[in-house]
Amino acid sequence: MKFKISAKWLLVLFVGIVSCDQKGGNTKGKKPNILFIMSDDHAYQAISAYGSKLVQTPHIDRLAKEGMLFTNASVTNSICAPSRATILTGKHTHLNGKIDNLMPFDTTQVTFPQLFQKNGYQTAMFGKLHFGNNPKGVDEFKILPGQGYYLNPDFNTPKGDMTIMGYVTDIITDLTLGWLEEERNPDKPFMLMYLHKAPHRPWWPSPEKFEEFTKKEFPEPATLFDDYQNRGTAAKEAEMNLLTHMMYSHDSKIRPELLSEMGEKVSPKVEEFENGFYGPYGRATAEQKAKYDKVLDRINRDFEANWPDMTKEEKMRWKYQRYMQDYLACISSVDDNVGRVLDYLDESGLAENTIVVYTSDQGFYLGEHGWFDKRFIYDESFKTPLIVRWPEKVAGGSVEDEMVQNLDFAQTLLDASGIEAPDDMQGESLMPLLTGNKEKWDRDAVYYHYYEYPSVHMVKRHYGIVTKEYKLVHFYYDVDEWELYDRKKDPNEMNNVINDPAYAEVVAEMKVKLKELRAKYKDSPELDSVFIEKYKTMQIEKGNDFW
Structure with a gap:
């Protein structure tokens, strides 16, 4: 039997195919898009897909349900700028030059965005890079200078500096969605880096999350009162204890004026960052301050009334709760905003052909061993969240316990996109693990x-x-x-x-x-x-x- 198709219906069919292709629906044979999402200091213990009892992260969990969750992902050097340099170059920090936050990055190094750009990808970066103001291989960027600010942040752009009013996590998401909706070239695959400042110290939540989370109480880790017995000198001498090193104003949001008034009643004494409270708070407008003041006043009244009579253990617990309230409130905003981006991918039809990676630049201590911060090779610092979703390629709900590192990210994304990685990259592509070919994976140890x-x-x-x-x-x-x-x-x-x-x-x-x-x-x-x-x-x- 023969069917006749009119010119009119051929035109309708052609328009439909083009439309579907531009939205990301007809993906066979196309290069995958890349959405690389990274938060700063996001502990795996603060993701419910990893079994967290502290906070629910339904949108990040969604990536795990639809992709692969890695339980033994780690970093090569647990500190912000070096970790980012390793991710970009696929090399250990002693080779890319960025061994710490002081040492300069070797700008002759090839970064994976450059390779994507060279191979026909449209590239963009929004959020926190943490070193350099002019990232190579990126067509469009708006990045926070240095650590950046939570409130009314400044951004470096190809056209100069700018300030955007609002809360940083929302703004970085707005910029990312704006690029996807208005600036993305539908005829090109994209490599987009969506990089959150949160939940980096000093953990300033949005006003709404601040009010919500300060009313919550969180379970304590089993090792909160660790005395570091059976460990070496390093654990005993580290200066990251919640009670003796976490700052009252900078971290716990106690107004400097109240600290001065209370004088010797504030014990133990902790050295404060200069302008630690007013650095973030001072950027707020009068309207924004009014929203924060209601909660700040409640925290400060509680501190004034109860702190002097607390035992050492009670003070440790008070600081832990204040820390968790602010840190987890920042996480909750990140999760909400990740949800906004995932919803857009679905609604636009881009999800089907987009590899989504969620990770952090390292782990973080959430009171374990009595600590905050990172740096150590011990698990809470060394391990990092890693979730990868790639529809029709990666089995949803899969869990992988092989030893993988941020050293591997560049080569993995290049491999997935059919781009040859330079010979001097030191990582290994995770594609065998992602695609069910585990027999091709032979690493049994990682280096830190x-x-x-x-x-x-x-x-x-x-x-x-x-x-x-x-x-x-x-x-x-x-x-x-x-x-x-x-x-x-x-x-x-x-x-x-x-x-x-x-x-x-x-x-x-x-x-x-x-x-x-x-x-x-x-x-x-x-x-x-x-x-x-x-x-x-x-x-x-x-x-x-x-x-």
């Missing part, structure tokens, strides 16, 4: 190296190797100490078993593997010495008194 010492938080220099079963760490420079943790039997990493005779064989094997990894990634004791001298010189030039 932290450099920024002596500096804020005073976490000692260390490097190490981590497998699914064990973690071997060497702290060096002003100490020479080794630690070994049994990750299966001691998931909270409370007992250093380096000198336990039962682990002697494990220690010997792990030290050999660590030496091999150091050589593989071109790290060495000689490089350690070079970076120590460079870092010392930079600190002295900046007038820092650590040395």
Whole structure:
């Protein structure tokens, strides 16, 4: 039987196909779009898909339900700018130059956005980069200078600096959606980096979330009152304890005037950042301040009335609750805004052919071991959330426990897009894991190296190797100490078993593997010495008194 199709219906069919293709519906044979979402200091313990008892994150969880959640994702260096440099270059920080937040990035390095741009992708970046004001390989960008501000933030753009009124998490999302809706070229695939400032310190929530979350109480971690027994010098000397190092004004939102009035009643004494409270609060308009003041006044009245008579344990618990209220409120805003972007992908038809990655630049302590911040190779800092959704390629609801790192992100995205990665990239493509070809994955250990010492938080220099079963760490420079943790039997990493005779064989094997990894990634004791001298010189030039 033969069918006759009129010219009119051929035209309708053609228009439909073009329309579908432009919206992202007809995706067969097309290059995938990339949406890379990264938050700053987002602990995996604060994502409900990871089993969090602290907060619900339904929109991030949706990515896990529709994609793959990695339970052993980690970073190579747990501090902001170095982590971002590793993500962009696919190289360890000792090779891209950004070993810490002070050392300059080697701008001759090729970044993966450059490779996407070179291969026909439209590229854009909105939010927090944290180093450099002119990212290479990006067609359009609006990035926060340095750490950026939560309220009425400034942005660097190709056309100059600008200030946008409002709350930073909402604004970064508005910019991202605006680009997708109005500036995206539908004839090109895109690589879009959507980079949140939140929940980085000092954890200023939106006014609405501030009021909501300060009425909540959160469960305490089992190790909140850790005394660091059975650990080495590094854990004992780190300056990141909630009670003794978290600041009253900068962090807990106690007005400086009240601290002055209370005088000796405020104990323990904690050194404050200059303008720690008014730096963020002072950017608010009168209307914005009015929304914050109602909650700030309640917090300050409670502090004034109760703090002087609290026991040490009660003060620790008070600071923990204040910390969680603000940190998790910031997370809740991130999740809401991720939902806005995912909804747009669905409504526009782009979701089907878009790889969505959700991650953080590292993990973060949420009171575990009595700490906030990051830096250590211990799990809460070392591990990072990683969720990847790619419809029809990645099985929804899948969970992967292989050892993967932010070192792998660049090569994975390039591989998924059919773009050849440079030979000097050091990561491995996660495509075998994402597409169900696990037999092609052969990594059993990852390498870590932290450099920024002596500096804020005073976490000692260390490097190490981590497998699914064990973690071997060497702290060096002003100490020479080794630690070994049994990750299966001691998931909270409370007992250093380096000198336990039962682990002697494990220690010997792990030290050999660590030496091999150091050589593989071109790290060495000689490089350690070079970076120590460079870092010392930079600190002295900046007038820092650590040395």
